[in-house]
Amino acid sequence: xxxxxxxxxxxxxxxxxxxxxxxxxxxxxxxxxxxxxxxxxxxxxxxxxxxxxxxxxxxxxxxxxxxxxxxxxxxxxxxxxxxxxxxxxxxxxxxxxxxxxxxxxxxxxxxxxxxxxxxxxxxxxxxxxxxxxxxxxxxxxxxxxxxxxxxxxxxxxxxxxxxxxxxxxxxxxxxxxxxxxxxxxxxxxxxxxxxxxxxxxxxxxxxxxxxxxxxxxxxxxxxxxxxxxxxxxxxxxxxxxxxxxxxxxxxxxxxxxxxxxxxxxxxxxxxxxxxxxxxxxxxxxxxxxxxxxxxxxxxxxxxxxxxxxxxxxxxxxxxxx
Amino acid sequence: xxxxxxxxxxxxxxxxxxxxxxxxxxxxxxxxxxxxxxxxxxxxxxxxxxxxxxxxxxxxxxxxxxxxxxxxxxxxxxxxxxxxxxxxxxxxxxxxxxxxxxxxxxxxxxxxxxxxxxxxxxxxxxxxxxxxxxxxxxxxxxxxxxxxxxxxxxxxxxxxxxxxxxxxxxxxxxxxxxxxxxxxxxxxxxxxxxxxxxxxxxxxxxxxxxxxxxxxxxxxxxxxxxxxxxxxxxxxxxxxxxxxxxxxxxxxxxxxxxxxxxxxxxxxxxxxxxxxxxxxxxxxxxxxxxxxxxxxxxxxxxxxxxxxxxxxxxxxxxxxxxxxx
Numbered sequence: 001x002x003x004x005x006x007x008x009x010x011x012x013x014x015x016x017x018x019x020x021x022x023x024x025x026x027x028x029x030x031x032x033x034x035x036x037x038x039x040x041x042x043x044x045x046x047x048x049x050x051x052x053x054x055x056x057x058x059x060x061x062x063x064x065x066x067x068x069x070x071x072x073x074x075x076x077x078x079x080x081x082x083x084x085x086x087x088x089x090x091x092x093x094x095x096x097x098x099x100x101x102x103x104x105x106x107x108x109x110x111x112x113x114x115x116x117x118x119x120x121x122x123x124x125x126x127x128x129x130x131x132x133x134x135x136x137x138x139x140x141x142x143x144x145x146x147x148x149x150x151x152x153x154x155x156x157x158x159x160x161x162x163x164x165x166x167x168x169x170x171x172x173x174x175x176x177x178x179x180x181x182x183x184x185x186x187x188x189x190x191x192x193x194x195x196x197x198x199x200x201x202x203x204x205x206x207x208x209x210x211x212x213x214x215x216x217x218x219x220x221x222x223x224x225x226x227x228x229x230x231x232x233x234x235x236x237x238x239x240x241x242x243x244x245x246x247x248x249x250x251x252x253x254x255x256x257x258x259x260x261x262x263x264x265x266x267x268x269x270x271x272x273x274x275x276x277x278x279x280x281x282x283x284x285x286x287x288x289x290x291x292x293x294x295x296x297x298x299x300x301x302x303x304x305x306x307x308x309x310x311x312x313x314x315x316x317x318x319x320x321x
Numbered sequence: 322x323x324x325x326x327x328x329x330x331x332x333x334x335x336x337x338x339x340x341x342x343x344x345x346x347x348x349x350x351x352x353x354x355x356x357x358x359x360x361x362x363x364x365x366x367x368x369x370x371x372x373x374x375x376x377x378x379x380x381x382x383x384x385x386x387x388x389x390x391x392x393x394x395x396x397x398x399x400x401x402x403x404x405x406x407x408x409x410x411x412x413x414x415x416x417x418x419x420x421x422x423x424x425x426x427x428x429x430x431x432x433x434x435x436x437x438x439x440x441x442x443x444x445x446x447x448x449x450x451x452x453x454x455x456x457x458x459x460x461x462x463x464x465x466x467x468x469x470x471x472x473x474x475x476x477x478x479x480x481x482x483x484x485x486x487x488x489x490x491x492x493x494x495x496x497x498x499x500x501x502x503x504x505x506x507x508x509x510x511x512x513x514x515x516x517x518x519x520x521x522x523x524x525x526x527x528x529x530x531x532x533x534x535x536x537x538x539x540x541x542x543x544x545x546x547x548x549x550x551x552x553x554x555x556x557x558x559x560x561x562x563x564x565x566x567x568x569x570x571x572x573x574x575x576x577x578x579x580x581x582x583x584x585x586x587x588x589x590x591x592x593x594x595x596x597x598x599x600x601x602x603x604x605x606x607x608x609x610x611x612x613x614x615x616x617x618x619x620x621x622x623x624x625x626x627x628x629x630x631x632x633x634x635x636x637x638x639x640x641x642x643x644x645x646x
Contacts, residue, residue, distance in 0.1 A: 102426070118386060120386070124390060129390060132391070
């Protein structure tokens, strides 16, 4: 599958926007303007951008903590993101939940909970629900290398296999679960090898090259849309910062970080855009500049917005009350 | 009117809602052709077809997690847990996902989790648990627990129509032990409304589930033997519970016995006792009493299980002590 210019530029936009937002979040954290920790997907922007580029209007996303790019790719704005992180009244969760724990019913994106693996069955069920209603829906469920060790991962992948539910189980192998390296997490050679155990296909992709990933997964996504079944994808990538900004990640070898820094997703996307003739350096710089000003305006506006009113504490625990 | 067992009441409620609304779907372990471990859904596959009635692997977390996904896309899934005990392997889906979604995101999660619970038949530690206290401590859940066939049907109808996740506890001992005449039409029984099963002015028993029947029996005995009139209230819904009916009963009777089948510490009875202490202390003629199981796992051997589980004899004794305080 060959991508067109629109898709290629859209992926670049999503990744640049994600990076710009997260760089600002890091700065706000160090300035003491964010309550709680900051967790980013720095260096992992390609997976969300590539999958969003392949998705249709009825598709379902359950992103995890490193997948802000999936939210952006599905239509979240910089304003949504800053309101959420700053716990503002008009944010997606109105201050009821933190960081990337937000979604959008309109965009088919679910608000994750912290328990890893827990959103995979939700993704499977949401796709089943949409297909029950006759909609053409495929799911994109994100999980990390650490999250593949949970019971929910196993239950949900097996459940989707048995029920023939078209879900892309996107394992982002970023080499570390907090401080735990993959050798203490699993014993198979590649996580994608587990696909055989579920009787489904497994595909290993370069998780830092959005264009290559979209080209590799495009036909697979179209095929499972027509012939419903889950597929396991392992995207090789690297968490380029700590688990959160409080973490100095001194346990990660410098050589490993250097190797992946040379293959930074945004650098690769810019090169792909230039090679494909979608955007030369000047055009990519101009795009980055536009995005930066949108992000700057958004965080300043969000900082100025109202916080939730404590008197609303008990509202909305139940629907229909 | 038709005669119905408790189990038939549950079946009728499910069937009525499935006929009414094609978005009601049903899944769980062994529930399709086999009809479920207790045969509640026997015949459903034939009537409603494999899109709406299907088996799942032994994956409680995937069952409940996927129900959340379906519910947020317009369906009203009913999940049968084979035993309430097994729901604990999915408790993070119940508590952290289903129960909290609306508060966090404003998106309703209309799922009904059917959980067969309770002992009295040699089920041992892992097929007899009473977990209502646990579920009542999870903001965002509703918890219902019928004691009669008609309520089993009507409360299930309401649970399925409710826009929130509802834990529907069904007492296995009652499945085939309780019968009553019920109307042909499956009208909903509103959630949050208790039922006065027996009137009296000398004491009130607050209870639910299988213990409603044991309590009525005990009340009949103290009436026959000592002439006391004991009111019995079946709570029916534990969350949200019917505070008004409880407080009116306390005002009328001035003596309170709380009875439940599950264990004591932080059991649902502790909540009722606290309510009475907070809002009706001045109306009491005797300290509130609780008759519950002790804080031990549910034992298997009949001698041990009988010692564990409250019954009419134990309730009668507690009632006499309360009445003669």
